[in-house]
Amino acid sequence: MPAAITSAGIITGHGLGKRAFLSALLEGKSAIRQVMRFPTGGLCSNLAAEVLDSLGDEAGSSRACQLLLSAANEALHNRPSETGVRRGVVIGTTKGGFELRERPGDVLGEPAQVLAKHLEATGPVRTISAACASSTAAIGEGLRLIESSNCDEIWVGGTEALHSFVYSGFHALKALSTRPAAPFDRKRTGLSLGEGAGILVLEPLSLAREKGRKILAIVEGYGGACDAQNQVSPDPSVRGLISACRLALRDAAVGPESIDRYHAHGTGTLQNDRAEALLCHELFGKRIPVCAVKGCVGHTLGAAGAIDAIAAVLLLSLGMVAPIANLEELDPRMEIEVAERAGTSSAQRVLLGTAGFGGINAALVIARGADR
């Protein structure tokens, strides 16, 4: 069953709000700069896309929770107040309220729990962790709940704060680039971390139409699949991500020929981008337009899928295409199309892929909302 996206909110290194994010996306502007919140001396990089805005001061809450609440408040803005609504919350994250880890209780689930109380949710409330595919899986879980539960709306998304713990871990893995991440660039040297949160409000499509909601876009399908090959490296044959994409297409009851653009995980690592270019070749059998946002907002790990989804929603609803920030010269081995600058687009439906450690992959099919 398709789900209507009727509200969205986002916070990234470009600040709070869809307007700031969209503007940076269309200008190909990068928020990746020197890290301010913790020392990076001795590490292989000093770059990340940090959120510099002052966040709310929800007493005792984690940074990931504050990021999530900031995004959620944007989604709440101008939304009519309704009583008797059964509301669920599904949030993807890899570290959740990490800095509260010495406190007993649900550290991973703290952001979702605080949001659920903020929204007076009475439906299912869940925190999903699936490595860098966490919030894509959370949106997929929201779609499943729209199908199977009696919820009127599900707030789905992801949140991730940048911690020195995680930064040191990616340094240890030698995955951080000394230059801002440049997905699909010939000279790309690795990823840049980021932080942020994204929220989407899903409602049953028929209910959203009955209520006269403005439908920003439609989530039509979800698929999840595991490589079962390696904890860190993506499967070079990209079978797992292709499988997740095919499951999402089947769930949406459409074929690859119905897809107008691929929204890539696009981390800027040699292996990931090569694998996704191969995916495009194998799945679509032709050069297809590709969008990637991690040069713009960094790799936000558990929040990445939600931020990718909001990019897809905004570009679809405006009928626009965006360049890939920091991409100077497309890797000649990549048989994909990338926009050199912002322009108009007639795309009606996009496929979004995400891949994470543990070989965990997730994909979504998102369609334009207007006139459907």
Next chain:
Amino acid sequence: MRVDVQISHFATWTSGGVAVDSAPVAESGRQLAKWPDAPDLARIHPKGRKPLFSVQALLQLTYALDSSVDRGSVSGRTSVILGTLAGCAETDRQFSQSLLERGPAFGSPTTFVYTLPTAALAEVAIALNIKGEVLTVSAGNASGLTAVAMAADRISSGNCAACICGGMELGTDRDWIALFLLEPSKPGRRSQLDSWETGFGQLPRQPLEYPAPLELATQLALLSNSKTGSGRTASSDGVGYWASLTVSRMGRDQ
């Protein structure tokens, strides 16, 4: 079209010991009991990067569950969904300690990989060639039953052929693992999962003597000793999370 969901097999590991398709062994401490007959990690999983206790324990119990499956192996479109509150607290502590001792530039890359809640599940997927969804869910004290409910949703809607689900808490005050294999109902079925529901902030707190997935395993063991019957397992906590499942039994194992 929705299909019925059966719980084909279940396995638990507590401080009392390991039980497959039978009631959990009574607990006798806070750490998991030793399992002398379990195959070692290297024999199960030659690609294992690091023999962490949590990874080894989950692999061993899944291996036991897998061995009990009629067709011999869970793989392909099988998914793994586990509920957890502690997540990867054990490896978080280890990696933090290594940063404190050696400095932020000298953390262990191998340990860092296991600071994701899904790392142990990914090892299971690699070992058993499981290629479906792999994820963890946190929903307070209802995490384990929520994982079972999510698995049931996927089986019922035809989105998944089989799912290993349940809960796992290791490196906490009380170590335990409880796994259930859910599949579409077949003739001569075992226990059937009749209904499942989760929510937030509606039900009063109902403290359980055991973690809810262990209660569910106990209930399934009781039902397997009778020809017919049904029972409900529920879990909720002071935060507001709740989950409720109903299982029934029609006939003995085939």
